[in-house]
Amino acid sequence: MTRGHLIAAALCLIAxxxxxxxxxxxxxxxxIGTVTRVFFYAIAAMSLNLILGFGGMISFGHxxxxxxxxxxxxILSFHGAEGIPIFGLPGTENALIAWPLAVLISALAxxxxxxxxxxxxxxxxxxTTLAFAQMLxxxxxxxxxxxxxxxxxxxxxxxEVPLIDIExxxxxxxxxxxxxxxxxxFTHALIHSPFGRVLKGIKQNEPRMRALGAxxxxxxxxxxxxxGGGAGLAGVLSANHTEFVSPDILHWTKSGExxxxxxxxxxxxxxxxxxxxxxxxxxxxFLPVIFxxxxxxxxxxxxxxxxxxxxxxxxxxxxxxxxxxLFRKRGAS
Amino acid sequence: MHLxxxxxxxxxxxxIFLYLVAAGLTLIFGIMGFINLAHGSLFMIGAFLAATLxxxxxxxxxxxxxxxxATGVIGVVAERLILRHLYERDHLxxxxxTFGLILFTNELVVMLAGRAPQFFSTPGWLNGSVExxxxxxxxxxxxxxxxxxxxxxxxxxxxxxxxxxxxxxxxGSTDRETVEVLGVDIGLIFTALFGxxxxxxxxxxxxxxxxxxxxxxxxxxxxxxxxxxxxxxxIGSVHGTLIAxxxxxxxDTLGRAFVTxxxxxxxxxxxASGMGAGLSSMLIYVxxxxxxxxxxxxxxxxxxxxx
Numbered sequence: 001m002t003r004g005h006l007i008a009a010a011l012c013l014i015a016x017x018x019x020x021x022x023x024x025x026x027x028x029x030x031x032i033g034t035v036t037r038v039f040f041y042a043i044a045a046m047s048l049n050l051i052l053g054f055g056g057m058i059s060f061g062h063x064x065x066x067x068x069x070x071x072x073x074x075i076l077s078f079h080g081a082e083g084i085p086i087f088g089l090p091g092t093e094n095a096l097i098a099w100p101l102a103v104l105i106s107a108l109a110x111x112x113x114x115x116x117x118x119x120x121x122x123x124x125x126x127x128t129t130l131a132f133a134q135m136l137x138x139x140x141x142x143x144x145x146x147x148x149x150x151x152x153x154x155x156x157x158x159x160e161v162p163l164i165d166i167e168x169x170x171x172x173x174x175x176x177x178x179x180x181x182x183x184x185x186f187t188h189a190l191i192h193s194p195f196g197r198v199l200k201g202i203k204q205n206e207p208r209m210r211a212l213g214a215x216x217x218x219x220x221x222x223x224x225x226x227x228g229g230g231a232g233l234a235g236v237l238s239a240n241h242t243e244f245v246s247p248d249i250l251h252w253t254k255s256g257e258x259x260x261x262x263x264x265x266x267x268x269x270x271x272x273x274x275x276x277x278x279x280x281x282x283x284x285x286f287l288p289v290i291f292x293x294x295x296x297x298x299x300x301x302x303x304x305x306x307x308x309x310x311x312x313x314x315x316x317x318x319x320x321x322x323x324x325x326l327f328r329k330r331g332a333s
Numbered sequence: 334m335h336l337x338x339x340x341x342x343x344x345x346x347x348x349i350f351l352y353l354v355a356a357g358l359t360l361i362f363g364i365m366g367f368i369n370l371a372h373g374s375l376f377m378i379g380a381f382l383a384a385t386l387x388x389x390x391x392x393x394x395x396x397x398x399x400x401x402x403a404t405g406v407i408g409v410v411a412e413r414l415i416l417r418h419l420y421e422r423d424h425l426x427x428x429x430x431t432f433g434l435i436l437f438t439n440e441l442v443v444m445l446a447g448r449a450p451q452f453f454s455t456p457g458w459l460n461g462s463v464e465x466x467x468x469x470x471x472x473x474x475x476x477x478x479x480x481x482x483x484x485x486x487x488x489x490x491x492x493x494x495x496x497x498x499x500x501x502x503x504x505g506s507t508d509r510e511t512v513e514v515l516g517v518d519i520g521l522i523f524t525a526l527f528g529x530x531x532x533x534x535x536x537x538x539x540x541x542x543x544x545x546x547x548x549x550x551x552x553x554x555x556x557x558x559x560x561x562x563x564x565x566x567x568i569g570s571v572h573g574t575l576i577a578x579x580x581x582x583x584x585d586t587l588g589r590a591f592v593t594x595x596x597x598x599x600x601x602x603x604x605a606s607g608m609g610a611g612l613s614s615m616l617i618y619v620x621x622x623x624x625x626x627x628x629x630x631x632x633x634x635x636x637x638x639x640x
Contacts, residue, residue, distance in 0.1 A: 052425075058424055058425050060428065116622050116625050116626065117625075119625055119626070119629040120564075120625065120629050120630075122424065123362060123366075123368045123424055123568065124564060124568065124629075124630070124631075126368060126424060126428060127368075127560040127561075127563060127564050128564055128621070128625065130557060130560060131557060131560050131561045131564065131618060131621060132618060132622075134557045134618070135614075135618035138614035138615065139611055139615055141614070142610040142611040142614050143607075143611065144610065145607065252553070252557065253435075253436075253553075256428075256429075256432045259428070259429065259432075260429065260432075263425070263429060298444075302440050302443065302444050304436055304437075304439075304440040305437055305440040305441060305444065307436065308433040308434070308435075308436030308440070309433060309437055311433055312429060312430050312433035312434075315426075315429050316426065316429075316430065
């Protein structure tokens, strides 16, 4: 890391810290929520990038683990608020219990599904991860107690974090930002660890890694579970953000969107998924506005007809994503 | 007993739909190594076209036939214009582009037909029901679907197993390069195959139209179920696909009908109905998991020289 990078990083940090106040002052409070969404979708995209970008595993079911994390928080909060025990234990709104538990259960779900899906390769792997994610989608749809199709409102509000109150939108913005920064640091450390090197080796040439003595199945499975836990953390923040969970967040198109974020930002780069998540969500927010300003009424309503092809063209044309476009000349990683 | 027989027929009928969608998918993948998420959109297009064309022509059969042909044409045009450029790309690019194609198609259908579900009904001569077992009435339309599906399955089997084109398709899925070196235009065969696959998916959608609500996104659930079928049956295998489609169709239908009742035998009714709903919707995925544990490349894997 050069001095230039440090300065750039510091400037970004200052900008992100000042942003809520700027938005508040300019009367754009609702955009604080948009940027908060960028933070937790960035976590989900970073976690997917661990297996997709660094491990070469095309998982098309990542939204499932996002949803599991969100539902664990939602269900625990439901049982806490209603005073009904779950599996003989009381529910809880305490973040110190609910959040780690949600991450753990998401990782566990990913480990179970990964253990089966990783027995296959190539296009089989894509189909199996998608199918198992759909299974979890239908599972939550069938849980009538938790709202089924309609979803579950968290009547008790956001989780209780010791010392701070995260009900305020600016506080929650910073909580999400800190989680995002910590997860970035975590993936950075993981990728540069011996584990990360083996994972990248598997992506390049799995038989070679096996010949070198690495138990590749175990490595891939651990990476898959870690990625599931990361998506679970994103889900935890999502549930707290909207105070609502529904099967929609596990819908298979969400898995596709996460994939597009990763590739839009730059597959197999550390910063890429954050850039991709930001670009995706900002585009989603402003594309209808832009069409409105241009006076294209039909496209304003049906902006997705432009959004889909636009994403695909960007993804196919720019092989290294936004990350490549921004950093290529300076040769940084 | 009657309920069981009825549900079994319903399961076979769901299996027929799944087979029609999955057959195209598995052949396309078998030969070109191409994964097409937008295949489910063809199911939806078939249903919408059938609903519209039945209205326009005033004839159910006429609408059905025209819809199937039109879906085939749309498939061929999409293959020639867009999809063929993806064959040499990796699976990730194929997934992304066809995913984008789904977003585009869905929005286009919303623009043209609106978000409200469309309904169209079967003509009078298909409306009644017949007594297939003493005391068991079964709708004629559903029997007709099973008959059409069986005929198409036989036809496809005959083409693949007995004709020269079928021989080239089989050869192409084992070793494409050698077939090309022998002077066969595999691209042309593939375009034709893609058109046929599109027609099958369109036929399934058109026939499903009167039974379900015709709405945007209706093909996506079928697509994912078709993936389950392909994973169970083995990619590229037509008869594997047929067997797997019937397995999945029957397991899903019987599961939804009877799991709760079975659970009630040894559980409190409340718990049983709660668990039954969850279990029955997960049943086919559990089936897939068991088969993945026992046979990771499906029940009838096709030997291929590349992957």
